[in-house]
Amino acid sequence: MSAAEGQSKEIILRTRGVGKTFGKFVALNNISAEFSRGAITSIIGPNGAGKSTYFNLLCGAFPPTKGSVEFEGKDVTGLPQHRFAHMGIAKSFQITSVFPQLTTRENIRVGLQALVSRYDIWRPRARLTELVERADELLALVGLWESRERAAKTLAHGEQRALEIGMALASQPRLLLLDEPTAGMSPEETRTMMDLIVKLAKERTVILVEHKMKLVLGISDRILVLHHGELLAEGTPQEVRQNEAVKRVYLGQREH
Amino acid sequence: MAGLSFDLIALQLFAGLALGAIYVLFAIGLSLIFGMLTVVNFAHGAFYMVGAYVGLYLISIGGNFWICLVAVPILIGLFGLAVERVLIRPLYGRGIDYPLLLTFGLSYVMVECVRIAFGKTGYPFDTPEVLQGAVNIGVGYFPLYRLFVIGATAVVLLALWLFLEKTSFGLIIRAGARDPQIVRVLGVDVSRVWLIVFGIGTAIAGFAGLLAAPLQGVIPEMGGTILAEAFVVTVVGGMGSIGGAVLAGLLVGVVVSMTSLFAPEMAKVSIFALMAIVLIVRPQGFFGRAGLMS
Amino acid sequence: MTDATESIKEPRTATVSWYEFATRHRASIVAAVILVFPLVMPFTALAVNILIYGLYALGFNLVFGYLGLLSFGHAALFGTGAYLCGIAIVHFGWPWYAAIAAGVAGGLLMALLIGVLAIRTRGIYFAMVTMALSQCVYYLFYQAVDLTGGENGLRGINVRTIDLFGLRIDFINPMIRYYVIAAFVIAAFFVMSRILASPFGAVIEAVRENETRARASGYDVTKTRLLTFVLSGGFCGLAGALQALHLSIVPIEILHYETSGLVVMIALLGGMGTFFGPMIGAAVFLVLENVVSVWTVHWQLIVGAIFIACVLFFPAGIWGTLIARSRR
Numbered sequence: 080m081s082a083a084e085g086q087s088k089e090i091i092l093r094t095r096g097v098g099k100t101f102g103k104f105v106a107l108n109n110i111s112a113e114f115s116r117g118a119i120t121s122i123i124g125p126n127g128a129g130k131s132t133y134f135n136l137l138c139g140a141f142p143p144t145k146g147s148v149e150f151e152g153k154d155v156t157g158l159p160q161h162r163f164a165h166m167g168i169a170k171s172f173q174i175t176s177v178f179p180q181l182t183t184r185e186n187i188r189v190g191l192q193a194l195v196s197r198y199d200i201w202r203p204r205a206r207l208t209e210l211v212e213r214a215d216e217l218l219a220l221v222g223l224w225e226s227r228e229r230a231a232k233t234l235a236h237g238e239q240r241a242l243e244i245g246m247a248l249a250s251q252p253r254l255l256l257l258d259e260p261t262a263g264m265s266p267e268e269t270r271t272m273m274d275l276i277v278k279l280a281k282e283r284t285v286i287l288v289e290h291k292m293k294l295v296l297g298i299s300d301r302i303l304v305l306h307h308g309e310l311l312a313e314g315t316p317q318e319v320r321q322n323e324a325v326k327r328v329y330l331g332q333r334e335h
Numbered sequence: 336m337a338g339l340s341f342d343l344i345a346l347q348l349f350a351g352l353a354l355g356a357i358y359v360l361f362a363i364g365l366s367l368i369f370g371m372l373t374v375v376n377f378a379h380g381a382f383y384m385v386g387a388y389v390g391l392y393l394i395s396i397g398g399n400f401w402i403c404l405v406a407v408p409i410l411i412g413l414f415g416l417a418v419e420r421v422l423i424r425p426l427y428g429r430g431i432d433y434p435l436l437l438t439f440g441l442s443y444v445m446v447e448c449v450r451i452a453f454g455k456t457g458y459p460f461d462t463p464e465v466l467q468g469a470v471n472i473g474v475g476y477f478p479l480y481r482l483f484v485i486g487a488t489a490v491v492l493l494a495l496w497l498f499l500e501k502t503s504f505g506l507i508i509r510a511g512a513r514d515p516q517i518v519r520v521l522g523v524d525v526s527r528v529w530l531i532v533f534g535i536g537t538a539i540a541g542f543a544g545l546l547a548a549p550l551q552g553v554i555p556e557m558g559g560t561i562l563a564e565a566f567v568v569t570v571v572g573g574m575g576s577i578g579g580a581v582l583a584g585l586l587v588g589v590v591v592s593m594t595s596l597f598a599p600e601m602a603k604v605s606i607f608a609l610m611a612i613v614l615i616v617r618p619q620g621f622f623g624r625a626g627l628m629s
Numbered sequence: 630m631t632d633a634t635e636s637i638k639e640p641r642t643a644t645v646s647w648y649e650f651a652t653r654h655r656a657s658i659v660a661a662v663i664l665v666f667p668l669v670m671p672f673t674a675l676a677v678n679i680l681i682y683g684l685y686a687l688g689f690n691l692v693f694g695y696l697g698l699l700s701f702g703h704a705a706l707f708g709t710g711a712y713l714c715g716i717a718i719v720h721f722g723w724p725w726y727a728a729i730a731a732g733v734a735g736g737l738l739m740a741l742l743i744g745v746l747a748i749r750t751r752g753i754y755f756a757m758v759t760m761a762l763s764q765c766v767y768y769l770f771y772q773a774v775d776l777t778g779g780e781n782g783l784r785g786i787n788v789r790t791i792d793l794f795g796l797r798i799d800f801i802n803p804m805i806r807y808y809v810i811a812a813f814v815i816a817a818f819f820v821m822s823r824i825l826a827s828p829f830g831a832v833i834e835a836v837r838e839n840e841t842r843a844r845a846s847g848y849d850v851t852k853t854r855l856l857t858f859v860l861s862g863g864f865c866g867l868a869g870a871l872q873a874l875h876l877s878i879v880p881i882e883i884l885h886y887e888t889s890g891l892v893v894m895i896a897l898l899g900g901m902g903t904f905f906g907p908m909i910g911a912a913v914f915l916v917l918e919n920v921v922s923v924w925t926v927h928w929q930l931i932v933g934a935i936f937i938a939c940v941l942f943f944p945a946g947i948w949g950t951l952i953a954r955s956r957r
Contacts, residue, residue: 138845159844159849160845161844161845161850164846164847169845170845172841172845176842177842178835181838189831189835192828193846193847196828197828197832197847197848198829198852198856199827200824200830200860201827202828203823203827204826204831247845249846250846369753375757426941429944432753433940433944435756436699436897436940437937440894440933440934440937440939440940441933443890443929443932443933444929444930447930451927559886559887562760563764566758566760566761569757570750570754570761574754600772601772604772607768610758610761610762614749614750614758618749618750
């Protein structure tokens with residue numbers, strides 16, 4: 080069933096038997112999966128399932144110990160992180176990661192600039208006006224226009240998360256990876272964030288790592304369930320919800 | 336090349352080990368403090384120098400070398416405790432550069448105070464009488480005092496090893512060097528552990544200064560040179576690793592000693608070349624964990 | 630929420646305007662101050678020293694303040710600039726401008742060599758490795774007696790007159806010497822201002838602020854650091870070359886690790902990561918040294934104590950503290 084779907088849709092990202100060990104600890108074991116272009120795919124699992132490790136392999140934060148990662152048909156295993164960004168893969172961090180002392184606008188502008196100018200030491204950057212305009216558009220998109228001149232460190236938690244997504248979008252990614260984008264958010268902030276994710280997914284592929292299964296059932300096209308570093312199940316939200324193994328290890332627990 | 340016999344090379348090797356022993360003592364203190372407190376002690380050379388001067392002073396008021404061997408590390412260690420408590424503790428949590436900068440300033444103060452008390456020029460430091468002369472070690476005659484330096488270093492290392500491996504306090508230090516969080520979770524008063532580790536590290540530096548004094552005499556600037564060389568030892572051995580400091584310290588001593596035999600003018604440069612090679616081949620050092628510094 | 634931001638912003642814009650003005654015209658302000666400076670300074674020699682060490686600290690501050698890496702090996706960049714300038718004049722008879730170019734090139738090249746090795750390490754390692762490598766440079770120049778004069782220093786850098794477009798300028802006259810050196814220093818400040826305002830200037834600060842984020846945004850952190858370190862080497866090399874012309878000799882102590890420590894002190898005292906900090910730091914530091922030396926030979930004790938107090942109580946330095954006060 081998944082094979083039939085895989086053929087009908089274009090594959091943007093694929094992992095073949097990837098594994099990751101830290102010393103003797105096996106964090107992730109032999110995961111093969113395909114991600115369709117244009118879809119929202121969620122990776123879920125209880126704490127310690129290997130979600131974050133898998134996420135980090137997908138975005139190139141570190142290379143797998145085994146197996147390979149393919150983006151748009153090219154083998155990208157082991158390339159440095161900044162090359163992933165150039166190819167069109169962007170990520171947000173699980174722990175908020177912005178440039179704290181720069182203004183909100185400058186945060187996004189720096190993100191945009193990476194595609195245009197990385198080593199120009201002479202032209203004034205104020206002249207790159209198109210970057211400022213695009214930054215302002217993105218600020219409006221993620222709802223931070225009002226806070227554009229404030230230092231990023233003074234933003235509220237939810238705003239910083241939104242800023243991060245804005246920075247991730249700055250590199251005009253075809254693939255957007257989000258690591259627990261609603262972690263630590265209030266219910267209201269969470270709802271705003273989920274709406275934003277759905278909006279963003281209209282124009283690009285989104286892969287989402289999430290701890291809370293309930294959040295992603297409604298918006299995902301496809302769900303991968305990890306458990307103890309292994310791929311426990313995958314399928315549509317409907318299939319995953321009915322999967323016996325998933326019920327046992329995941330739904331049986333009380334959700335936090 | 337008749338001069339370069341096997342015996343001569345073997346003797347030079349031993350001389351290198353004696354020199355390396357001083358590096359080892361200096362560098363384990365540095366590594367211990369860094370591994371635990373993530374403080375690079377730029378005043379470590381100054382503690383080393385003050386150790387030598389305190390020895391000089393104690394002998395001048397009627398003490399002897401054996402008393403110094405006990406009294407110097409205790410006095411320098413106490414001084415180290417005071418420095419950690421008063422100057423370094425306020426800086427925890429303010430970024431890794433600040434304690435480094437502070438200890439750098441402190442080294443200026445310590446060096447100048449010694450200049451005020453003892454003058455700018457150096458003094459010779461007599462080798463204790465029973466350790467004068469040379470003994471036959473099978474490949475030729477070797478200065479007895481250098482043999483003593485190697486032995487004393489071995490004793491300190493053994494004591495430190497027993498302390499770290501066999502006492503509950505040592506266990507805390509080893510756990511803390513691995514992951515400071517663990518110590519906090521265990522409910523141990525971290526600031527007290529840090530205080531004591533700084534005291535131990537500086538006490539060993541003072542002891543090293545005293546041991547080095549009869550080999551090279553004492554001058555106020557003696558700490559600056561060895562500090563740069565000890566950084567080489569730390570980089571080669573791996574930051575925060577005591578085993579690495581021991582191995583790299585001996586290696587650096589032997590490299591200096593061997594190059595001074597074959598190409599004396601390159602002796603000082605050789606250890607930096609060694610560091611360059613290690614940086615290219617294995618930037619985290621022999622025993623350093625990759626990514627520790629990130 | 631808009632109300633809240635407005636109320637935070639309102640009082641700020643009023644008091645900070647002078648600061649924004651100062652930032653916009655930062656290089657011109659430095660130029661103006663440098664031009665009138667000798668009129669208020671009693672000794673021109675001290676004024677020249679302040680210029681040269683201010684420039685040295687400016688280059689250092691690019692790495693320390695803007696990039697966020699603490700280097701303890703900048704003496705090697707400053708010293709190489711001085712030696713190459715001196716060697717070009719003494720051994721090869723190059724004209725003064727070519728010798729200055731040689732000094733800048735020396736600073737750039739030495740920064741590249743040290744940078745390639747030191748950038749491989751991270752965090753606190755950087756201070757140790759740069760210090761060790763600069764110590765190595767010290768020994769190398771010390772050994773190369775034929776070129777450098779070894780322990781005695783490189784002597785005989787005699788530039789009496791400077792030919793400029795047919796004009797013959799008397800370089801012995803202290804006031805003229807000041808303004809010739811000032812011309813280079815002012816030019817360097819304009820270049821630095823330009824670099825900081827460039828796209829790359831933004832990348833430097835981004836890497837300092839958050840290395841991981843910068844990498845995820847698509848910046849090569851290692852290359853950014855190396856290029857910044859090399860640029861810093863150019864400024865320090867120029868400072869060294871001017872120092873060689875000013876002193877007529879290059880003492881071997883210029884490569885000593887205290888010369889590295891000196892610039893750390895100046896930058897921290899003035900305010901790291903600020904444009905005016907290095908020059909202010911150099912002025913305060915050197916004037917203080919002059920004053921204190923009148924009544925005690927133990928200047929090192931005072932400077933160490935001041936530095937400890939700075940680290941403990943004023944880590945933002947003179948200019949940094951002023952900015953922070955004005956924003957409150």
